[in-house]
Each structure stands twice: as structure tokens, then as C-alpha cells.
Amino acid sequence: MPRRRSGGFAEVLAALPSREAHEPRSREHPVAAGGFLDADGCYWRLARGPLERRPAKRLAVGADEMTLGDWHEDFPDALVPVLLAPEERPAAWRKASAEDPRAYGFRAADGRTLLYLDVFC
Template structure:
């Protein structure tokens, strides 16, 4: 019976042949999952920790008005090169609340779930998680 010949190319050779990404291509980081991780740090360096949630819609509605910060969805932060919760200006909150409230039904697409976070500096954040 003839002996088997070793392969001409080894796995190490194949891995070494994979080209490196271009140097000028920015590396994209995905943010941690704020609810799953129990908190996150925003672009300004403030750490937010999960306090409670999912919230009752009545509590979420109050926080949409009274919370120091409200977020819905995500935005890409160029400074940190990662996706972070999108902070809404105060005048955009009423419309965002109506849209989020319509998505509280589990069958809605996108589906929204409200959570309350507390900042290291004492501020309150209404975090509306979005599921597509």
C-alpha cells in the first residue's frame, strides 16, 4: 500500500496567506448590550447602570417627561468608533414617545421595551430598547 503524501499546503500556510485589512480602514466596535450587561458608558464618559425594567408603560410615560435623558435606538459615535444609544433632545421626546409606545405590543415590529437607568452623576435615563 502506498504511503500518503503530506498536503502541499498546511493550515498554517492558508492562515498566513489571509491578507491584513487596510491600515486606513477604521475599526468599527459594537457597543455592549446595555440591558444585558446591566449598564453602559456613554460617549461623554458617564456610566449608566440599569435600575429597573422592563417598565410599566405608565412609569415609562412619566419618565419620558421627567427623566434627565431619553434614548431610543442607536447612533454611531465617531470619537469612540462604536454604536451607542441615541440620546434625544427634549423637543424630540413627545414624538419619540408616541412611536415607542405604539411598539410596546410584543407583536409590533419594531418592538420597544422601556428601562430605567441611573447615571453615576445622579441623573435618570429612560432607555427604550428597540428590537427589529
């Protein structure tokens, strides 16, 4: 499997909202904010959602990345979703499907896609 690469530093900076627009939203939920920075510095922009079950299931298989909306503890000032390893995705989809998630599609500047499952109990 190819190693995950984020864009160059200039691409990351170009994808970010202005500092003034981003800072107050750093603790805002990624869906409400319209995007987020992952732990690798890649900016993911909200592309669509909430998704119906069938398109969400297709993304669970075909998206480049997937998250259940769990947060990294290493970033106390921002909500940074934990990206799942490929081997974790099938079990995560089964678990999330049983709990009726809201699914959203995000896109990176380099064209990669991400499925974001927001699970409500």
C-alpha cells in the same frame, strides 16, 4: 435649560467596571451589560426594568435623558446610545409607544435618570 454635565474624570473612572470586565462587553447591549458609557463619558447603570407602560411614560416626561436605543456611528467598537434632545422626546415617545417598546430606567452616579426604550418592530 441647564447644560448637560458629566461628572469629573475621577467620578467617571470610579463608575466604570474594571477594564477586564468592561472590554469584552463593549459591543454588548446596554441592558444585557447592566450599563453603558454615553458619548460624554458618563456611565449609566441599569436601575430597573423592563418597566410597565405607566412608569415608562412618567420617565419619558421626567427623566433627565432619553434614548430609543439608536447607536452613535462614531464609536465602532462600542454600542453608545444616542441621547435625544428635549424637543425630540414627545415625538419619540409617540413613535415608540406605537411599536410596543421595552423600557428600562438607568441612573448615573450623579443621580440623573435616563429612559431607555428598546423598540421592537
